[in-house]
Amino acid sequence: MNRQYNHELKLDRALQHLERLKPEVERWLGRHPYFVVSNFDPQRGEHSVWIEPEGEPPAELSLIVGDCLHNLRSALDSLAYDLARVYQGEPLDPEVASKSEFPIYIEPKDFKKDRKRKIGATDPSSQIAIERLQPYNEWNHFRAFMALTGMRAHPEAYHPLWLLQNLSNIDKHRERHLTLFGPEQVLFGGHNADIADPLVRDATSIKGRAKILSYRPVDPSGEVHVHFGFGLNVAFKEGPPAFGEPVDRVLWRIYAFINREVLPALTSYLT
Amino acid sequence: MTNQHNHDLRLERAWEHLQRLEAESRGWLKPRPYRVYAELDAERRTKIIKVEIFRQPPAELGLLIGDCLHNMRSALDNLVYDLAIAHRGVPLSKSIAKKSQFPIFKDRDQFLDKGMDQIRGIHPDAKTIIKGLQPYHRGEKFAYHRLWMLRELSNSDKHRLLHPTLLRPQPVIAAFADDIDISDITLALGPVENGAEIARHPFSGEAEAEEGMNPHFTFGVGFRQGSPLPILPDDILNTLDVVSVLRWIHGNITKKVLPPLVPYLTRIPIVRVSQEYSLLPRKG
Numbered sequence: 091m092n093r094q095y096n097h098e099l100k101l102d103r104a105l106q107h108l109e110r111l112k113p114e115v116e117r118w119l120g121r122h123p124y125f126v127v128s129n130f131d132p133q134r135g136e137h138s139v140w141i142e143p144e145g146e147p148p149a150e151l152s153l154i155v156g157d158c159l160h161n162l163r164s165a166l167d168s169l170a171y172d173l174a175r176v177y178q179g180e181p182l183d184p185e186v187a188s189k190s191e192f193p194i195y196i197e198p199k200d201f202k203k204d205r206k207r208k209i210g211a212t213d214p215s216s217q218i219a220i221e222r223l224q225p226y227n228e229w230n231h232f233r234a235f236m237a238l239t240g241m242r243a244h245p246e247a248y249h250p251l252w253l254l255q256n257l258s259n260i261d262k263h264r265e266r267h268l269t270l271f272g273p274e275q276v277l278f279g280g281h282n283a284d285i286a287d288p289l290v291r292d293a294t295s296i297k298g299r300a301k302i303l304s305y306r307p308v309d310p311s312g313e314v315h316v317h318f319g320f321g322l323n324v325a326f327k328e329g330p331p332a333f334g335e336p337v338d339r340v341l342w343r344i345y346a347f348i349n350r351e352v353l354p355a356l357t358s359y360l361t
Numbered sequence: 362m363t364n365q366h367n368h369d370l371r372l373e374r375a376w377e378h379l380q381r382l383e384a385e386s387r388g389w390l391k392p393r394p395y396r397v398y399a400e401l402d403a404e405r406r407t408k409i410i411k412v413e414i415f416r417q418p419p420a421e422l423g424l425l426i427g428d429c430l431h432n433m434r435s436a437l438d439n440l441v442y443d444l445a446i447a448h449r450g451v452p453l454s455k456s457i458a459k460k461s462q463f464p465i466f467k468d469r470d471q472f473l474d475k476g477m478d479q480i481r482g483i484h485p486d487a488k489t490i491i492k493g494l495q496p497y498h499r500g501e502k503f504a505y506h507r508l509w510m511l512r513e514l515s516n517s518d519k520h521r522l523l524h525p526t527l528l529r530p531q532p533v534i535a536a537f538a539d540d541i542d543i544s545d546i547t548l549a550l551g552p553v554e555n556g557a558e559i560a561r562h563p564f565s566g567e568a569e570a571e572e573g574m575n576p577h578f579t580f581g582v583g584f585r586q587g588s589p590l591p592i593l594p595d596d597i598l599n600t601l602d603v604v605s606v607l608r609w610i611h612g613n614i615t616k617k618v619l620p621p622l623v624p625y626l627t628r629i630p631i632v633r634v635s636q637e638y639s640l641l642p643r644k645g
Contacts, residue, residue, distance in 0.1 A: 099424060149370045157374070157428050157431065160427075261435070263462055
């Protein structure tokens with residue numbers, strides 16, 4: 091235990107929760123908590139297949155997500171604390187200790203305002219490294235990424251740290267992350283059928299129901315065969331900042347960002 | 362389960378973590394990761410009993426404590442949010458939604474200044490109840506208030522350190538030999554470090570005979586004391602183990618905080634009838 095820093099322990103704990111999430115999601119989805127319904131539009135001569143959820147995912151999933159977010163956020167705060175402890179020596183001034191926090195800002199002016207209060211006791215070089223990690227510096231990178239995927243209007247909001255900041259605050263103070271599931275991959279095929287896959291598969295959560303595919307016969311007098319399969323996942327409920335994003339993917343993205351970007355940039359200041 | 366309020370779910374989750382913590386603590390203590398031994402001070406005819414700790418409690422315990430605290434604290438914050446929704450309806454204004462939090466203050470003026478803002482969206486009577494639950498009513502003994510303990514522990518866990526846990530000997534007086542007067546036994550309560558003295562008492566017989574006779578102690582898992590750990594009263598840290606402290610806080614929320622506030626979670630629809638209405642056909 092003593093060899094590990096607190097932030098490492100917290101990250102391990104977050105990982106435990108994250109790994110627990112997957113089987114719980116699979117268990118719930120294994121119960122097929124949805125209906126597959128088919129409609130026929132006589133005017134267009136088109137059949138469509140829809141999926142309708144039976145209800146919301148179990149609260150257990152939201153609670154696991156909450157625990158995971160708590161440990162991810164807490165890992166960053168523990169890291170900031172350890173950075174101050176190493177630079178200042180122990181014991182830390184109680185005032186410094188009580189205000190220590192890993193800053194996450196989407197506006198440079200907000201970072202400037204709170205830098206001294208939250209990380210002022212750490213090595214000045216580590217403060218620069220933390221500043222570089224701020225979501226506003228990653229704006230261009232994420233704008234390019236989101237432009238490629240062609241989905242979002244506010245790319246900076248999808249920075250992993252900003253997602254963590256918001257999701258963690260929502261989880262702590264307000265409502266549980268109510269989650270719905272969205273159809274992801276859809277595989278389909280058939281005979282004598284012109285099949286259309288109408289959705290951009292961006293894991294948008296289902297609101298009431300979601301269309302899987304539609305088809306119309308090529309030869310109206312012939313027999314039509316259509317077969318299809320689809321993958322499901324649990325997604326964040328509608329509303330910022332992770333609307334429609336599969337929960338496990340968002341959490342993995344945050345976890346990976348901390349491990350691959352945050353820790354390598356700061357670990358040297360812990361020695 | 363889906364019809365439950367968020368705070369209920371959080372409290373259940375906290376309870377699950379607490380039970381796991383209890384089981385893990387017991388599991389760690391079962392193989393006795395410590396040894397009690399005695400040192401004799403022949404000159405002063407005093408027997409000093411010490412403890413050697415072979416293994417510190419696993420990090421898992423500290424992480425479970427953190428998860429439990431997080432869920433208890435969130436339960437309170439979720440409760441205020443739900444109270445605001447019940448009073449104001451959805452959607453809540455951004456300002457209320459953002460500031461909504463269960464206030465816990467040791468100072469009355471601070472509560473009136475900041476705390477009231479955190480519960481701005483809830484029913485006035487619920488505000489009065491929350492005001493009555495504040496630690497500042499205990500005066501200088503605010504630190505003994507269970508909500509204050511929750512606040513301190515939770516803040517400490519979130520922003521600073523885990524709560525490293527250490528052994529804490531339970532004072533089992535009966536385990537000492539019969540010929541020792543109880544008033545002569547000095548017990549060191551509270552968390553102990555490796556090699557710490559846990560008791561001492563005078564002896565009258567032969568030193569060799571004393572060497573093989575050590576009293577039995579039972580141990581629990583306690584919060585470690587000292588900066589920058591939470592400011593909890595010494596007598597709480599010395600007499601209660603981690604599970605007991607957390608149970609105590611959990612019990613306080615379920616028995617003292619929730620019951621008076623739960624009625625304000627129900628939104629009662631008010632129907633205004635502005636014209637004569639009857640299910641029966643009008644006469645004439």
